[in-house]
Amino acid sequence: MTQWISKLAQRLLLLAALAIVGALLCATMVRFAPGYGVDERDLDFRFSQASRDAIRNEQKLNGGIVRYYGSYFAGLVHGNLGTSTFLQRPIAGLLKERAPLTARAVVFGLATAWMAASALSLLTIRFQTWMLEYSATAMTGLLIALPTAVVALLCLYLRAPVFLGIAVITLPKLFRYQYNILAQAHAQPFVLAARARGVSSNRILFRHVIPVAWQPLMALLGISASMALGAAIPMEALSDSPGVGQLAWLAAINRDLPLLTSITLFVTLLTIGANFLAGALQEGRS
Amino acid sequence: MNAQRILRLFCRGTLLVIFALGLFAGSFTHYSYAHQFRELPNTAPSAAHLLGTDGLGRDLFTRIVYGTRVSLLLAPAAALLATILAAVLGGIAGLSGGWLEKIILASTDLSMSLPLLFVLIALRALLPLDVSPILSVVATFVVLGLLGWPASLRVVWAAAKHLRDSDHILLAQALGYRRSQILLRQVIPCLRPIFLAQFWISIPLFILTEATLSMLGLGVMEPLPSWGNLLRGSEDFSAIAANPWRLVPLVVLVLTVICFQFVFQSSEELA
Numbered sequence: 001m002t003q004w005i006s007k008l009a010q011r012l013l014l015l016a017a018l019a020i021v022g023a024l025l026c027a028t029m030v031r032f033a034p035g036y037g038v039d040e041r042d043l044d045f046r047f048s049q050a051s052r053d054a055i056r057n058e059q060k061l062n063g064g065i066v067r068y069y070g071s072y073f074a075g076l077v078h079g080n081l082g083t084s085t086f087l088q089r090p091i092a093g094l095l096k097e098r099a100p101l102t103a104r105a106v107v108f109g110l111a112t113a114w115m116a117a118s119a120l121s122l123l124t125i126r127f128q129t130w131m132l133e134y135s136a137t138a139m140t141g142l143l144i145a146l147p148t149a150v151v152a153l154l155c156l157y158l159r160a161p162v163f164l165g166i167a168v169i170t171l172p173k174l175f176r177y178q179y180n181i182l183a184q185a186h187a188q189p190f191v192l193a194a195r196a197r198g199v200s201s202n203r204i205l206f207r208h209v210i211p212v213a214w215q216p217l218m219a220l221l222g223i224s225a226s227m228a229l230g231a232a233i234p235m236e237a238l239s240d241s242p243g244v245g246q247l248a249w250l251a252a253i254n255r256d257l258p259l260l261t262s263i264t265l266f267v268t269l270l271t272i273g274a275n276f277l278a279g280a281l282q283e284g285r286s
Numbered sequence: 287m288n289a290q291r292i293l294r295l296f297c298r299g300t301l302l303v304i305f306a307l308g309l310f311a312g313s314f315t316h317y318s319y320a321h322q323f324r325e326l327p328n329t330a331p332s333a334a335h336l337l338g339t340d341g342l343g344r345d346l347f348t349r350i351v352y353g354t355r356v357s358l359l360l361a362p363a364a365a366l367l368a369t370i371l372a373a374v375l376g377g378i379a380g381l382s383g384g385w386l387e388k389i390i391l392a393s394t395d396l397s398m399s400l401p402l403l404f405v406l407i408a409l410r411a412l413l414p415l416d417v418s419p420i421l422s423v424v425a426t427f428v429v430l431g432l433l434g435w436p437a438s439l440r441v442v443w444a445a446a447k448h449l450r451d452s453d454h455i456l457l458a459q460a461l462g463y464r465r466s467q468i469l470l471r472q473v474i475p476c477l478r479p480i481f482l483a484q485f486w487i488s489i490p491l492f493i494l495t496e497a498t499l500s501m502l503g504l505g506v507m508e509p510l511p512s513w514g515n516l517l518r519g520s521e522d523f524s525a526i527a528a529n530p531w532r533l534v535p536l537v538v539l540v541l542t543v544i545c546f547q548f549v550f551q552s553s554e555e556l557a
Contacts, residue, residue, distance in 0.1 A: 018396060145543035147494045148403075149501035150517065150536060157523055223398070230401040234498055238521065252407040252504055264408045268400055275395075 011276055018272055086256035094247060094259070095266060102236065102243035106228045109166025113224070116167065117174040125182045126205050136179075140172035152234040162232075162241045169231035170224060177220050185213040222275030229267055297545035304542055308354035317345045319352040320509040328529065337531050340519065344509075350535050353511035357493055358542070360427040365488035367431030372438035373481050379439070380446025381473065391443065397436040405433060406495065410504050419510035426505045430492045438484035445480045449473060486550035490543040497539060513539045 075082060081091035124136050143151070148169050155165035185191070186209050194204050232245035240246070244263060251260040307314060323335075323343040331338045337346040379390040409429050417425065449455060449472075458468050493513070499505035500514025508515060516535040519525065526532055 141544065141547060142540070145490070145494075145540045145547065147497035147501065147514070147517070147539070149498040150520070153520060226398075226401045230403040233403050233407070234502060237502055248404060248407060249502055249504075252411040252502075255411055257408075257411065260408050260411055264404050267404050271401060272396075 008280060011279060015269075015272060015276055018269075081262040082258045084251070084256055084259040086251065086254040086259065091259055091262045095244065095263070098242060098244050098247050099266075101241065102229075102232055102245055105161075105163040105166055105235070105241070105243060106225070106232055108163035109170065109231070110224055110228045112163065112167035113170040113174050113228070117171050117178050120175050121178040121182055122205065124179060125186055125209065126201060136175065140175045143168065143172040144176075148231055149234040149238065152231075152238045155235070156239045162235050162239055162243070165235040165239070166228050166231045169235070170227045173227060174220065174224055177223075178217065181213045181216045181220075182209060185209045188212065218278050218281050220278075221281070222271070222278035225274035226271045229271060294548055297548040300541065301545045301549065304354060304538065304545075305358055307351055308356075308358045311348075311351040311355050314351050315345065315348040317348040319349050319511050320344065321348075328525075330529070331531055337534055338529060340532075341525075346531070346534070349511040349516060350538065353513050353516050353535065354538065356423055356506060356510065356512040357496060357514070357539075360423060361430075361489050361492040361496065362485075364427040364431035364434065364492045365485050367428070368434035368488050368492075369438060369481055369485045371432070371435040372442050372484060373477070375435070376439040376442025377446050377473070377477070380443045380448075381450050381469075383447075383450070387443075390439075394436045394439050394443075397433070398440075402433060402495070403498070406430070406499060407502070407504050409433070410499065417507065419507040422505070422507040423510060423512070426496060426499060427492070430495055434488055434492060438488065441484060442477065442480060445477055446473070449476055483550065486546065490546040490550075493539065493543060493546075 072082075079092055081095070083089065084091055084094060087094065120136050124132050146154075151169050152165050155162075155168065160168075186204075188208075191204055191208055194208055199208075229245075232243060233249055234245075235241070236243045236245035237249035244267070248260060248263045248267075250256075251263065321344065323339055323345070325343070326335070326339050327341055327343040329335060329339045329343075335345050335347065337350065340346055340349070375390050375394075379387040406429060410426065413422070413425055455468060455472055458472055463471075496505050496512060497514035497517060500512055501517050503518070505514050506512040513535050517539075519532060520536065
């Protein structure tokens with residue numbers, strides 16, 4: 001138990017360190033991006049020369065690199081992620097507004113993909129008929145061969161909800177991972193011994209294969225969260241769903257780097273959090 | 287000859303034909319990919335325009351052939367970059383061990399947990415707005431190559447670590463071979479099939495990612511064609527229903543990725 005708590009504390013420390021490194025990288029990307037420090041008002045000739053000089057002075061005051069990083073981190077600590085240059089609104093507010101929609105779509109999408117992939121891989125391993133194996137491989141192979149944006153368009157065409165699109169994009173990769181893990185566990189000598197002793201196929205699957213495959217399957221949880229979040233961008237962008245994925249796309253199209261880097265930091269922390277949870281579950285189980 | 291072998295041969299042949307189509311694009315069509323036949327927008331296939339024209343009157347067959355060149359030549363280049371990065375870092379981690387191994391593996395785990403598309407669009411958006419189409423292609427694939435190494439690194443690391451403890455490396459060390467000799471004569475030849483497999487696996491992944499990026503308007507810039515930006519028009523379902531040949535780029539892309547999947551399956555077996 002003490003060992004588990006120490007590992008948990010280590011992981012939490014790592015998470016905090018990663019958050020700081022991520023924030024530093026984001027701040028650096030914004031600071032050194034082309035166009036940083038250029039104020040549109042400087043090009044507006046309706047402002048007098050004195051006003052433009054005042055704007056330039058203000059830029060100079062805020063321009064020091066140490067001061068810049070200092071103010072960025074101070075803002076982060078207070079929940080201030082800056083202002084979107086494209087939407088002219090506070091980034092924290094935009095994320096707060098849009099995150100629930102994306103979170104719902106990702107959670108439902110992941111749940112659907114996990115259920116479908118698990119059912120398919122368990123059936124394929126349980127019955128081991130070439131027909132089932134080939135059909136599952138062909139279906140997932142075809143889905144993997146389609147760009148995610150095309151799958152998103154197909155879902156849009158079929159008027160499928162965003163979560164279903166995320167599920168369809170995540171399913172084939174998830175199935176392949178799950179199938180490989182289960183097949184590896186199923187090929188173990190003790191499974192062969194159990195079969196030789198006449199143990200039923202269902203009992204072998206649920207008593208011998210799944211418990212062995214459980215740990216690597218848990219590790220998949222974190223990876224699948226990353227896949228689902230990635231799938232949210234084309235899904236939301238193409239189906240005009242006002243979530244974080246669409247916001248990231250709009251920020252990229254409009255070169256709104258403060259917004260884009262904040263979203264990337266937010267999503268990175270979410271995925272690392274999901275990986276952390278998967279790791280903790282894995283360790284708790286072991 | 288079994289069915290799987292025949293299928294692999296077919297896939298290799300198909301890939302060869304598609305590669306040749308892209309490489310010798312100029313021999314298959316005499317139009318320019320950017321030339322607009324303004325009096326002929328959205329025409330059906332004909333002898334003059336094998337797959338018709340797009341909304342701007344550009345010959346679709348020409349654009350597919352040149353798009354094949356862009357996608358199929360640059361995706362392997364990006365895969366090569368990613369494989370070299372994975373080989374160097376994975377090799378160092380696997381062969382050296384210790385704190386260096388821990389640092390490299392921790393950074394790999396971090397990179398693997400990042401949603402690739404978010405990082406890609408963030409890096410891609412760092413480029414200025416007025417980049418030339420050629421620069422946009424190079425930037426897209428360089429970014430793909432620079433971000434696509436973590437999964438390959440894990441595989442290379444595992445193989446290198448296994449090799450470090452193997453008998454023949456121990457024997458070479460005992461015989462007094464220099465480290466560079468061991469690396470060049472023992473390690474690299476043993477790891478070559480793994481590098482090759484990782485290279486093949488990365489190509490379809492990069493083709494698909496470029497397609498998604500370009501469909502979102504963040505990849506290869508017009509008028510330069512790529513499979514991804516050729517698919518951008520497919521958002522208009524009524525136009526697709528009226529002109530189904532517009533789906534040819536998608537068919538070529540899917541066929542190529544499936545063929546790569548079959549070819550790299552045999553590379554994996556080799557590894």
